[in-house]
Amino acid sequence: MTPAMNRLKFLHFLLVIFVATALRAASAQTASIVVASTTSTEQSGLFNHILPQFKKTTGIDVKIVALGTGQALDVGRRGDADVVFVHDQAAEEKFVADGFGVRRIPVMYNDFVLIGPADDPAKASGRDITTAFKSMYNAKSAFVSRGDKSGTHAAELRFWKQANLDPASEKASWYRDTGSGMGSALNTAAAMSAYILADRATWLSFKNRQNLKIIVEGDAKLFNQYGVMLVSPQKHSHVKAAAGQKFIDWLVSAEGQSTIASYKIGGEQLFFPNAVK
Amino acid sequence: MSVIADAFSAALDMIVRSDATLTEIALLSLRVSGTATLIAIAIALPLAAWVAQTRSRAREPIILLLNAAMALPPVIVGLVVYLLLSRSGPLGALGWLFTPSGMIFAQTILIAPIIAALARQTLEDANAEYRDLFTSLALTRTQRTKTLLFETRFSLLVLLLAGFGRAIAEVGAVMMVGGNIAGHTRVMTTSIALETSKGELALALALGIILLSIVLIVSGAAQLANAYLKRRYV
Numbered sequence A: 001m002t003p004a005m006n007r008l009k010f011l012h013f014l015l016v017i018f019v020a021t022a023l024r025a026a027s028a029q030t031a032s033i034v035v036a037s038t039t040s041t042e043q044s045g046l047f048n049h050i051l052p053q054f055k056k057t058t059g060i061d062v063k064i065v066a067l068g069t070g071q072a073l074d075v076g077r078r079g080d081a082d083v084v085f086v087h088d089q090a091a092e093e094k095f096v097a098d099g100f101g102v103r104r105i106p107v108m109y110n111d112f113v114l115i116g117p118a119d120d121p122a123k124a125s126g127r128d129i130t131t132a133f134k135s136m137y138n139a140k141s142a143f144v145s146r147g148d149k150s151g152t153h154a155a156e157l158r159f160w161k162q163a164n165l166d167p168a169s170e171k172a173s174w175y176r177d178t179g180s181g182m183g184s185a186l187n188t189a190a191a192m193s194a195y196i197l198a199d200r201a202t203w204l205s206f207k208n209r210q211n212l213k214i215i216v217e218g219d220a221k222l223f224n225q226y227g228v229m230l231v232s233p234q235k236h237s238h239v240k241a242a243a244g245q246k247f248i249d250w251l252v253s254a255e256g257q258s259t260i261a262s263y264k265i266g267g268e269q270l271f272f273p274n275a276v277k
Numbered sequence B: 001m002s003v004i005a006d007a008f009s010a011a012l013d014m015i016v017r018s019d020a021t022l023t024e025i026a027l028l029s030l031r032v033s034g035t036a037t038l039i040a041i042a043i044a045l046p047l048a049a050w051v052a053q054t055r056s057r058a059r060e061p062i063i064l065l066l067n068a069a070m071a072l073p074p075v076i077v078g079l080v081v082y083l084l085l086s087r088s089g090p091l092g093a094l095g096w097l098f099t100p101s102g103m104i105f106a107q108t109i110l111i112a113p114i115i116a117a118l119a120r121q122t123l124e125d126a127n128a129e130y131r132d133l134f135t136s137l138a139l140t141r142t143q144r145t146k147t148l149l150f151e152t153r154f155s156l157l158v159l160l161l162a163g164f165g166r167a168i169a170e171v172g173a174v175m176m177v178g179g180n181i182a183g184h185t186r187v188m189t190t191s192i193a194l195e196t197s198k199g200e201l202a203l204a205l206a207l208g209i210i211l212l213s214i215v216l217i218v219s220g221a222a223q224l225a226n227a228y229l230k231r232r233y234v
Helices: A003-026 A039-043 A046-058 A069-077 A089-097 A129-139 A151-162 A182-192 A200-205 A241-252 A254-261 B002-016 B020-053 B059-069 B074-085 B100-137 B141-151 B153-169 B172-178 B188-197 B201-233
Strands: A032-038 A061-067 A083-086 A105-117 A143-145 A175-177 A195-199 A212-216 A223-230
Touching: A032 A039, A032 A069, A032 A241, A039 A046, A039 A061, A039 A182, A039 A200, A039 B188, A046 A061, A046 A241, A046 A254, A061 A069, A069 A083, A069 A089, A069 A151, A083 A089, A083 A241, A089 A151, A089 A223, A105 A129, A105 A200, A105 A241, A105 A254, A129 A151, A129 A212, A143 A182, A151 A195, A182 A195, A182 A200, A182 A212, A182 B188, A195 A200, A223 A241, A241 A254, B002 B201, B020 B059, B020 B100, B020 B141, B020 B153, B020 B188, B020 B201, B059 B100, B074 B100, B074 B172, B100 B141, B100 B153, B100 B172, B141 B153, B153 B188, B153 B201, B172 B188, B188 B201
Parallel strands: A032 A061, A032 A083, A143 A175, A143 A195
Antiparallel strands: A083 A223, A105 A195, A105 A212, A105 A223
16 A cells, blocks of 8 residues: 555544544534524514523523424424414414414514505505505505415415405416515515515614615504414423423513513614513 | 625625624534535445446446436425424434534535535546556455545545535525524525525625635635645655
8 A cells, every 4th residue: 555545544534533523513512492483583683682681581592493484383383493483373373272382472562564665656655454455456566475374474365355355366467476584575575666565673674675665554453463382392392391481481571571672773663562461 | 886895895894803703604604514525525435436336237226316416406405304303303303403413414415416426427437447457456346446536536626625515505405404593503605595685785795705705715725735735646
């Protein structure tokens, strides 16, 4: 064997050692919980604001996986998260009724806003949300739908239903089903000057607005409630129930609620705590 | 194009300040994709060496599978690994979902076929060239394999870079399996996707510029190592 080949053998040995160390380091665990939540809470910066305070109080690390509400509930159903923190009451209640969640606890709310091009071709501005949806339908104005079973998508479908309209099933050409998250859908709407239903938190923190602005806001129907649930330890025995419950208890505690209320962008409060004691 | 100009100045700014979050994200990207590349090599090279020299009837089907697997979509690999590693899946007990280990696992599956398929062709060509020599020297299979790997080492280095490049550039698999958790499984590509969806286009592009710079540095290092080895041993 040549010296070069010996060297090759040595390199191979080094490689094996390196891989073994890297793998061990990668699987090292710290005390923490996984919370499946929504893009609106993560991307608006709420978690960055409240989690350091929670860590200071309890020492628990919270890992946020930000998904649409439908997918977040599915992650909980499979037992891949300890806590689910989302905003689609009907789907949440089903999650609990099916035995996957322990109990649904309301934490806070914000509201949906109808976003659209500044020149408002559908003349939807200032109307209630149902009438606004009707006028978009009649004007055949471009509308971007999340189409991803998120909480915001569920709300949008609810408003179409209340208006007795169903552009999704009609496959109307102005109705664009994008199947994407809130931010991606907003980027799409901005690029094609379309209407879109958004949660106020994501809208306030969204930077690529082009000529979009708020068209309809303040209708009581636009209320957007967030709820939190511990994933059932009976269904999934590995769920970190104690630490997860601590997070839920903290969210609804006076300290948690005031920390949520203190999160502002440009002086505007994003989430309004309303936990029931 | 103010976004593009903003992106370059933002990228420079983050590098100059050596932004702590950015450093952590970049290092995790390197660690995940680097480890995945090394594991993929450990799997792919022996396989490629065997397929290159075998007369087994499994040879053609394996080559077909390897070549086709080069086109594996990252999001499919992500989905399958997600289902495998999920607590409700067969490997759930490992607890690897939403961890860097899970991401390494997914990227290894993604790039091992690429390295194996390309290495197989390289080794087979070399084998055709050396076959008569091997026969006349009556070398064993192990000796032949070692000689082939050694003689093609410069080409294999490029394959290594191809695998690493595919791993560090993909977003579909690490997003699904890692979950893009801040400070834990967030890597360069998932950060770029996140900033894009926040409408922070300049920041997203800045991160892209930094990712490309990192890849450039890695490729440069490989090229230097290559030149050094050539001077020493050729």
